[in-house]
Amino acid sequence: MQEKNVAHIIALSKELRWQIGDDFHDSLAESIYADASKIVEGSVTKGDQKSSFRIDSKIDKIVTSKIWGFPLMLFILGVVLWLTIIGANYPSGMLAQLLLDTCHPLLKEGASAIGLPWWLDGFLIDGVYLAVAWVIAVMLPPMAIFFPLFTLLEDFGYLPRVAFNMDHLFKKSGAHGKQALTMSMGFGCNAAGVVATRIIDSPRERLIAIITNNFSLCNGRWPTQILLATIFIGAVVPSTYSSLASLSAVIGIAVLGIFFMFFFSWALSRTVLKGEVSTFNLELPPYRPPVFWKTIYTSLIDRTLIVLWRAIIFAAPAGAVIWLISNIYIGDESIALWAIHSLDGFGFLLGLNGVVLLAYIVAIPANEIVIPTILMLTVMATGIPGGEGVGVMFELDSVTATADILKAGGWTLLTAVNVMLFSLLHNPCSTTIYTIYKETNSAKWTIVASVLPVVAGFVITFLVAQIWRILG
Amino acid sequence: MTTYNPTFALLLFLALIIVLYFLFRPNKGLYYLLRKTKKSNAKTIIEDILKLLYHNQASNNALNVNDLTNHLKYSNRLLIENVSKMIENKLLFMEGDALKLSELGNEYALQIIRAHRLWEKFLSEKTGFQKEEWHGRAEKKEHELSVDETNQLAALLGNPKFDPHGDPIPTSTGRVAFKKGHPLSELAVDTVGRIIHIEDEPEIIYKQILAEKIYLDSQIRIVEKDDSRIVFHSEGEKFVLAPIVAGNITVSILENKVLIQESTTRLSSLKTHETAKIIGLSKECRGENRRRLLDLGFVKGATVGVDLMNPLGDPTAFLIKGTAIALRNNQASKILIKKIEHGKTTT
Numbered sequence: 001m002q003e004k005n006v007a008h009i010i011a012l013s014k015e016l017r018w019q020i021g022d023d024f025h026d027s028l029a030e031s032i033y034a035d036a037s038k039i040v041e042g043s044v045t046k047g048d049q050k051s052s053f054r055i056d057s058k059i060d061k062i063v064t065s066k067i068w069g070f071p072l073m074l075f076i077l078g079v080v081l082w083l084t085i086i087g088a089n090y091p092s093g094m095l096a097q098l099l100l101d102t103c104h105p106l107l108k109e110g111a112s113a114i115g116l117p118w119w120l121d122g123f124l125i126d127g128v129y130l131a132v133a134w135v136i137a138v139m140l141p142p143m144a145i146f147f148p149l150f151t152l153l154e155d156f157g158y159l160p161r162v163a164f165n166m167d168h169l170f171k172k173s174g175a176h177g178k179q180a181l182t183m184s185m186g187f188g189c190n191a192a193g194v195v196a197t198r199i200i201d202s203p204r205e206r207l208i209a210i211i212t213n214n215f216s217l218c219n220g221r222w223p224t225q226i227l228l229a230t231i232f233i234g235a236v237v238p239s240t241y242s243s244l245a246s247l248s249a250v251i252g253i254a255v256l257g258i259f260f261m262f263f264f265s266w267a268l269s270r271t272v273l274k275g276e277v278s279t280f281n282l283e284l285p286p287y288r289p290p291v292f293w294k295t296i297y298t299s300l301i302d303r304t305l306i307v308l309w310r311a312i313i314f315a316a317p318a319g320a321v322i323w324l325i326s327n328i329y330i331g332d333e334s335i336a337l338w339a340i341h342s343l344d345g346f347g348f349l350l351g352l353n354g355v356v357l358l359a360y361i362v363a364i365p366a367n368e369i370v371i372p373t374i375l376m377l378t379v380m381a382t383g384i385p386g387g388e389g390v391g392v393m394f395e396l397d398s399v400t401a402t403a404d405i406l407k408a409g410g411w412t413l414l415t416a417v418n419v420m421l422f423s424l425l426h427n428p429c430s431t432t433i434y435t436i437y438k439e440t441n442s443a444k445w446t447i448v449a450s451v452l453p454v455v456a457g458f459v460i461t462f463l464v465a466q467i468w469r470i471l472g
Numbered sequence: 473m474t475t476y477n478p479t480f481a482l483l484l485f486l487a488l489i490i491v492l493y494f495l496f497r498p499n500k501g502l503y504y505l506l507r508k509t510k511k512s513n514a515k516t517i518i519e520d521i522l523k524l525l526y527h528n529q530a531s532n533n534a535l536n537v538n539d540l541t542n543h544l545k546y547s548n549r550l551l552i553e554n555v556s557k558m559i560e561n562k563l564l565f566m567e568g569d570a571l572k573l574s575e576l577g578n579e580y581a582l583q584i585i586r587a588h589r590l591w592e593k594f595l596s597e598k599t600g601f602q603k604e605e606w607h608g609r610a611e612k613k614e615h616e617l618s619v620d621e622t623n624q625l626a627a628l629l630g631n632p633k634f635d636p637h638g639d640p641i642p643t644s645t646g647r648v649a650f651k652k653g654h655p656l657s658e659l660a661v662d663t664v665g666r667i668i669h670i671e672d673e674p675e676i677i678y679k680q681i682l683a684e685k686i687y688l689d690s691q692i693r694i695v696e697k698d699d700s701r702i703v704f705h706s707e708g709e710k711f712v713l714a715p716i717v718a719g720n721i722t723v724s725i726l727e728n729k730v731l732i733q734e735s736t737t738r739l740s741s742l743k744t745h746e747t748a749k750i751i752g753l754s755k756e757c758r759g760e761n762r763r764r765l766l767d768l769g770f771v772k773g774a775t776v777g778v779d780l781m782n783p784l785g786d787p788t789a790f791l792i793k794g795t796a797i798a799l800r801n802n803q804a805s806k807i808l809i810k811k812i813e814h815g816k817t818t819t
Contacts, residue, residue, distance in 0.1 A: 017631065018633075018643075018647070018649075021633065025630055026762075029766065030752070030753075030766065030771055030772055031772075033766050033769075033771040033772075034771045034772045034773050034774075037769065037771055037773065037774055037793070038773070057779075057780075060779075060780055061780075064780055064781075064782065064783055065783065066783045069783045070783070164780070164782065164787070164789065164798050165782065165783055165784070167782070167784075167786070167787050167798070167800070168782065168784035168785065168786050168787075169784070171786070171800065177787075177798075201764075203600075204600050274600065274601060274602070274605075275599045275600055275601050276599070276600050277598070277599060277600045277759065277760050278600040279760050279761045279764050280787070280799070280800050280803060281764055281765075281768060281797055281798070281799060281803075282787065282789075282797070282798035283795060283796070283797055283798075284779070284780070284789050284796035284797070284798060285795075285796075348476075349476075349481065462481075462485065463482075463485075465478070466478040466479075466481050466482040466485075467478075467482070469478035470478045470479055470482070
């Protein structure tokens with residue numbers, strides 16, 4: 001009896017569900033929303049916001065106008081980058097002076113005073129300490145300038161307007177306008193850029209932004225580009241134009257990165273990512289004067305220090321590895337030399353050399369230590385005088401001295417161009433890889449984001465090398 | 473590297489790229505072809521035959537074995553082999569030379585169609601695949617879903633009655649909703665109706681319909697008709713279609729003139745300094761997109777105005793509930809509004 005009743009009720013409910021039709025979920029939800037908004041209309045009173053609204057719309061008219069919108073945007077981004085790169089030079093130099101030139105010898109002296117064995121001293125001070133000190137000196141100042149500036153613009157309300165202006169371009173490559181912001185953030189630091197993609201709430205576009213963020217030339221790579229452009233590109237043209245030529249080369253690389261970002265966004269959204277859900281909306285919040293000190297404080301704590309901490313954690317073992325491979329011998333060759341010789345063939349094919357490839361392998365934790373590692377390995381591999389000792393990274397104050405070492409290592413204009421290209425197109429640093437994993441929670445997308453740029457780098461440098469050699 | 477020669481290396485690389493291209497190019501690459509032939513087993517062929525017969529039986533078309541070879545892309549031998557297998561298993565019987573579905577065959581065919589349409593619904597609600605891809609993907613998936621999986625899928629989607637093209641989805645007991653409609657190409661001038669179905673095959677015509685931004689559930693009025701073209705108004709826009717394209721759109725005629733809302737337009741047509749009241753969201757605005765718009769306040773009865781035009785034309789920022797929200801053109805075209813004449817408010 002009981003069971004018969006239940007069966008009857010289920011049958012009845014099925015019949016009613018059939019009759020009620022398809023849309024009842026939607027209509028129910030929509031009427032709840034509509035009711036809620038009616039209640040708000042009737043019961044919530046708002047103060048007079050007319051005057052602030054008028055100022056807002058005036059600013060909006062200018063920053064989104066056909067004539068002023070884009071020049072203004074480029075100008076502001078240019079100023080921010082200029083302040084970051086030029087402004088960071090001085091504190092960077094001071095930090096390097098303090099940590100590398102003063103503390104390092106002191107530590108060495110201290111170590112020999114207490115009678116530390118040479119291998120422990122080398123491993124800890126020349127390896128771990130030096131890598132960490134380097135990362136701090138190169139990374140901290142630009143981030144401490146870039147992030148607060150960026151956060152101020154964000155708080156003021158300007159950045160959403162940039163996303164609004166740029167969306168049409170990004171839409172064409174299947175991406176979200178807000179990717180303009182995460183991309184710009186990537187110029188500061190890719191790991192921070194990846195974290196910033198949280199502002200994109202559409203799953204597909206967010207993945208695109210994460211995977212392509214590495215194509216923004218980050219702070220750790222600008223110095224490499226500037227150094228190589230100064231030494232090799234600047235030397236090609238008459239000296240009056242040399243700074244102009246090297247500047248254009250660096251900007252050219254950054255623009256090339258943006259081009260690759262658009263290209264891979266387009267390709268990803270049409271292939272592997274086409275099944276991910278895609279939505280769009282963009283809120284344009286009212287302008288408000290940023291709370292200056294609070295912004296500075298939070299951007300330093302939230303962005304700068306967290307990223308720096310992660311970088312240090314990854315740089316420390318890298319320093320150890322760099323020192324170890326140069327000091328552990330298999331037969332009569334150190335691991336580093338052996339690796340350089342086995343990578344030389346492949347490196348030549350790409351217009352690079354074994355030293356560069358090995359440097360990029362051991363310097364995965366931080367792009368900042370690529371040039372010091374290259375210099376150290378070059379000195380070791382060629383046996384020319386100079387440097388600080390086996391396994392000790394160094395950098396030279398004089399550009400000409402750096403140029404001499406690189407040229408002694410067999411570098412040509414082609415090598416320099418391809419290292420610049422490869423510096424743009426290679427796997428993200430391990431801090432970024434780890435951040436990508438944390439943000440996507442997926443090994444698959446982490447691997448795609450790590451492997452895609454390095455494959456692109458191999459292909460591009462290979463093509464450039466072959467065509468260069470055919471033409472030259 | 474004694475034999476190294478840049479030209480040779482470059483050519484070798486290009487050759488490698490070409491080989492990879494032929495192996496992996498979508499749908500035509502060797503890799504896909506291999507996977508395909510592995511999958512086109514007896515089950516797929518039998519199910520395709522059942523579907524074809526079911527659809528033709530619904531339109532009172534008798535098919536014989538020859539017609540099968542014309543409609544399906546399998547070889548004669550495979551088809552004949554499988555038809556005799558199906559007759560053995562009592563899925564089919566012969567009436568003269570025409571093939572007929574048995575009760576069992578009918579049930580089976582409905583299950584396949586159910587799986588197909590549910591999967592299309594799933595793709596439309598829960599994934600980001602383009603409309604053009606739904607049909608092709610469902611064509612593959614329908615052979616893979618078991619009865620249990622199909623029922624779970626239906627429960628997940630809230631037991632929908634219609635697929636995203638407007639086709640009825642059979643229930644697990646084989647019940648099919650019925651909609652009465654006419655092809656758009658056969659309607660007389662001044663007829664008012666509602667689009668209830670957009671056919672997704674052949675793909676070339678479907679793509680044209682999609683490009684025109686013609687949406688399911690839109691109300692239309694025919695304004696002009698001759699042999700070469702059909703013109704109709706819908707949601708404040710004018711559409712011109714060739715009869716062959718219009719034939720793939722099914723319209724149910726609205727007799728009750730009270731329901732007719734000629735003043736309904738799309739939000740995408742709103743201009744600066746105009747305001748409007750929202751009538752609702754189009755049926756074509758689905759899944760996550762629909763929920764997001766509702767969350768932002770694009771609900772029935774809300775007032776909306778243009779806040780900012782974009783220097784590049786798209787997206788546009790709309791003022792809703794005191795907040796500026798930018799929407800892309802293709803989203804705004806799926807929000808239906810009624811413009812408010814300056815000063816006076818209409819209800």
